[in-house]
Amino acid sequence: xxxxxxxxxxxxxxxxxxxxxxxxxxxxxxxxxxxxxxxxxxxxxxxxxxxxxxxxxxxxxxxxxxxxxxxxxxxxxxxxxxxxxxxxxxxxxxxxxxxxxxxxxxxxxxxxxxxxxxxxxxxxxxxxxxxxxxxxxxxxxxxxxxxxxxxxxxxxxxxxxxxxxxxxxxxxxxxxxxxxxxxxxxxxxxxxxxxxxxxxxxxxxxxxxxxxxxxxxxxxxxxxxxxxxxxxxxxxxxxxxxxxxxxxxxxxxxxxxxxxxxxxxxxxxxxxxxxxxxxxxxxxxxxxxxxxxxxxxxxxxxxxxxxxxxxxxxxxxxxxxxxxxxxxxxxxxxxxxxxxxxxxxxxxxxxxxxxxxxxxxxxxxxxxxxxxxxxxxxxxxxxxxxxxxxxxxxxxxxxxxxxxxxxxxxxxxxxxxxxxxxxxxxxxxxxxxxxx
Amino acid sequence: xxxxxxxxxxxxxxxxxxxxxxxxxxxxxxxxxxxxxxxxxxxxxxxxxxxxxxxxxxxxxxxxxxxxxxxxxxxxxxxxxxxxxxxxxxxxxxxxxxxxxxxxxxxxxxxxxxxxxxxxxxxxxxxxxxxxxxxxxxxxxxxxxxxxxxxxxxxxxxxxxxxxxxxxxxxxxxxxxxxxxxxxxxxxxxxxxxxxxxxxxxxxxxxxxxxxxxxxxxxxxxxxxxxxxxxxxxxxxxxxxxxxxxxxxxxxxxxxxxxxxxxxxxxxxxxxxxxxxxxxxxxxxxxxxxxxxxxxxxxxxxxxxxxxx
Numbered sequence: 001x002x003x004x005x006x007x008x009x010x011x012x013x014x015x016x017x018x019x020x021x022x023x024x025x026x027x028x029x030x031x032x033x034x035x036x037x038x039x040x041x042x043x044x045x046x047x048x049x050x051x052x053x054x055x056x057x058x059x060x061x062x063x064x065x066x067x068x069x070x071x072x073x074x075x076x077x078x079x080x081x082x083x084x085x086x087x088x089x090x091x092x093x094x095x096x097x098x099x100x101x102x103x104x105x106x107x108x109x110x111x112x113x114x115x116x117x118x119x120x121x122x123x124x125x126x127x128x129x130x131x132x133x134x135x136x137x138x139x140x141x142x143x144x145x146x147x148x149x150x151x152x153x154x155x156x157x158x159x160x161x162x163x164x165x166x167x168x169x170x171x172x173x174x175x176x177x178x179x180x181x182x183x184x185x186x187x188x189x190x191x192x193x194x195x196x197x198x199x200x201x202x203x204x205x206x207x208x209x210x211x212x213x214x215x216x217x218x219x220x221x222x223x224x225x226x227x228x229x230x231x232x233x234x235x236x237x238x239x240x241x242x243x244x245x246x247x248x249x250x251x252x253x254x255x256x257x258x259x260x261x262x263x264x265x266x267x268x269x270x271x272x273x274x275x276x277x278x279x280x281x282x283x284x285x286x287x288x289x290x291x292x293x294x295x296x297x298x299x300x301x302x303x304x305x306x307x308x309x310x311x312x313x314x315x316x317x318x319x320x321x322x323x324x325x326x327x328x329x330x331x332x333x334x335x336x337x338x339x340x341x342x343x344x345x346x347x348x349x350x351x352x353x354x355x356x357x358x359x360x361x362x363x364x365x366x367x368x369x370x371x372x373x374x375x376x377x378x379x380x381x382x383x384x385x386x387x388x389x390x391x392x393x394x395x396x397x398x399x400x401x402x403x404x405x406x407x408x409x410x411x412x413x414x415x416x417x418x419x420x421x422x423x424x425x426x427x428x429x430x431x432x433x434x435x436x
Numbered sequence: 437x438x439x440x441x442x443x444x445x446x447x448x449x450x451x452x453x454x455x456x457x458x459x460x461x462x463x464x465x466x467x468x469x470x471x472x473x474x475x476x477x478x479x480x481x482x483x484x485x486x487x488x489x490x491x492x493x494x495x496x497x498x499x500x501x502x503x504x505x506x507x508x509x510x511x512x513x514x515x516x517x518x519x520x521x522x523x524x525x526x527x528x529x530x531x532x533x534x535x536x537x538x539x540x541x542x543x544x545x546x547x548x549x550x551x552x553x554x555x556x557x558x559x560x561x562x563x564x565x566x567x568x569x570x571x572x573x574x575x576x577x578x579x580x581x582x583x584x585x586x587x588x589x590x591x592x593x594x595x596x597x598x599x600x601x602x603x604x605x606x607x608x609x610x611x612x613x614x615x616x617x618x619x620x621x622x623x624x625x626x627x628x629x630x631x632x633x634x635x636x637x638x639x640x641x642x643x644x645x646x647x648x649x650x651x652x653x654x655x656x657x658x659x660x661x662x663x664x665x666x667x668x669x670x671x672x673x674x675x676x677x678x679x680x681x682x683x684x685x686x687x688x689x690x691x692x693x694x695x696x697x698x699x700x701x702x703x704x705x706x707x708x709x710x711x712x713x714x715x716x717x718x719x720x721x722x723x724x725x726x727x728x729x730x731x732x733x734x735x736x737x738x739x740x741x742x743x744x745x
Contacts, residue, residue, distance in 0.1 A: 211520030219537035
């Protein structure tokens with residue numbers, strides 16, 4: 001036991017003191033946040049550009065419709081007539097909006113056109129369309145002699161409250177939240193297995209090629225070495241993830257603090273009119289409550305504990321396979337043929353996982369969340385949607401049994417493989433090693 | 437004499453390949469025991485079994501009278517033929533780690549290491565990484581790591597490979613000193629001159645079987661072929677040569693010497709003794725040289741392997 005601790009300590013420090021680990025750990029969050037900041041920055045720069053739109057309004061109904069905003073200015077060129085305005089707009093402006101004269105509003109609405117040098121931006125176009133639609137609608141209401149305020153009073157926002165048969169409330173936001181939680185956990189495990197499994201494999205290959213392996217295993221059992229290696233790497237990985245989460249959180253906080261609420265607005269290209277703001281506030285206000293409610297509704301404890309179990313199970317299964325692969329080959333280039341079968345179930349799990357989110361209780365979801373090579377990812381994605389307890393128990397049981405079997409097999413291959421040099425082994429030879 | 441290590445009837449198969457076939461050896465305490473054999477004979481398999489890296493299919497191993505167990509790891513020091521250390525780990529750190537794996541405490545290990553580092557005058561390497569050292573330098577570190585926990589049994593697999601003559605000599609002296617201090621040493625090598633120089637006992641393994649073992653001097657005695665190299669002072673060498681040839685069988689004349697010596701290699705038959713030869717020669721000419729040819733370890737090795745095949 002004491003020796004195992006020594007090995008874990010060495011593996012942990014060997015990993016953590018490695019320059020690439022330090023660089024990755026420090027740089028990744030900076031890179032992520034930097035990228036985020038860059039996107040925001042570019043977005044702001046982009047929207048700083050002011051577009052001037054000329055318009056010719058022959059109907060004389062829309063002169064007050066177009067108000068200048070931060071990014072768009074409007075110039076009334078009605079006086080020049082359409083041909084004159086076209087010439088001028090071609091020279092100086094982003095585009096020209098032409099509203100013909102017509103007695104019927106319906107005909108008028110079909111006759112509006114926009115001239116520009118390049119294809120106009122979709123956002124801009126829909127923003128203009130919005131304005132026009134609103135104005136035409138109001139004009140129509142006036143024509144029909146209906147009181148505008150009464151129409152306003154009829155406007156309603158509908159939010160369907162969904163609830164399952166045992167009375168738990170749910171909502172669209174809840175579904176999104178579940179997807180995010182499940183997907184996030186599943187993806188985290190997926191990434192962790194690949195990054196740190198490969199790291200275990202590299203470490204085994206390093207010991208083999210540097211030939212220190214024979215000295216080490218004349219002091220400790222190969223199984224102890226393998227276990228120590230897997231554990232040490234996992235600890236380094238957990239440390240890295242913790243550092244990432246903390247630093248990314250801090251940096252994001254700092255960034256939003258510096259940029260302030262503009263960050264939130266800059267991404268919103270829709271024109272903000274007072275009533276829209278009010279509406280948005282109302283819904284987000286409601287949603288915030290709902291989100292909190294939904295978070296409370298999530299099976300957090302189950303999620304947490306199953307995350308730990310599936311994380312451990314999945315990581316141990318895959319990393320011991322990776323260790324066995326590392327032991328079987330002489331160099332990393334020889335690992336290709338063995339990597340495919342390992343990556344396959346992981347990839348399938350991720351793809352199935354994302355479709356599982358759509359239908360968390362279908363037969364595919366059930367199957368893959370029981371199959372031990374995919375269950376750590378797929379089951380974790382399902383759990384936020386509520387999974388019958390027997391399924392979790394069966395899945396975990398299968399996971400543990402597979403874990404024991406795989407570690408046993410991997411240890412056998414590892415034990416023989418670390419002392420084998422020379423040719424690249426075939427699957428047949430690996431099978432033979434099991435009997436040594 | 438007490439045996440530090442006894443290997444009894446060990447069998448080891450890898451699939452259908454037999455690596456060791458009923459091998460037994462006994463290593464007397466305080467001796468240097470040469471484990472010899474051609475490549476692929478099974479030496480490494482045997483050494484790995486002694487080190488508990490692999491288990492024998494059947495047979496028993498006793499260390500210092502006790503059945504080999506996990507706890508014996510600290511009593512054995514092993515320098516494998518293919519050696520290496522963690523490349524990116526610092527020398528001192530690495531040596532401490534390996535010492536602790538052998539069961540030493542950190543303080544004890546550090547003390548021992550500093551002693552050895554001073555002895556080899558390599559103390560300033562402590563904070564260097566292995567990849568910054570030359571191969572020979574790394575080998576020195578490896579040697580220290582092998583012996584620092586003062587094991588009862590030391591196993592050296594080709595200890596001199598990779599060393600220049602000066603350092604090889606340094607290592608050789610250290611090995612002899614370790615033996616004098618009471619350690620028993622198993623020494624696996626192809627370099628027969630070092631076997632000759634150092635080994636008290638040898639065992640020869642060929643094609644998974646032990647074909648020969650015992651005290652080196654006994655084996656030499658057993659392998660000598662009653663051959664004598666003689667030198668005679670003579671004015672008529674040809675006549676003398678023919679006279680000897682008529683009585684004894686001459687292998688070859690050793691050299692067409694430019695001095696007055698006649699040198700020949702005489703091979704005695706079973707009923708003839710060296711006294712007969714001396715008496716005969718003495719009556720013919722003045723004897724200047726008379727040596728019994730003792731086979732070298734190299735000759736024994738070649739002969740034993742050839743007979744076995």
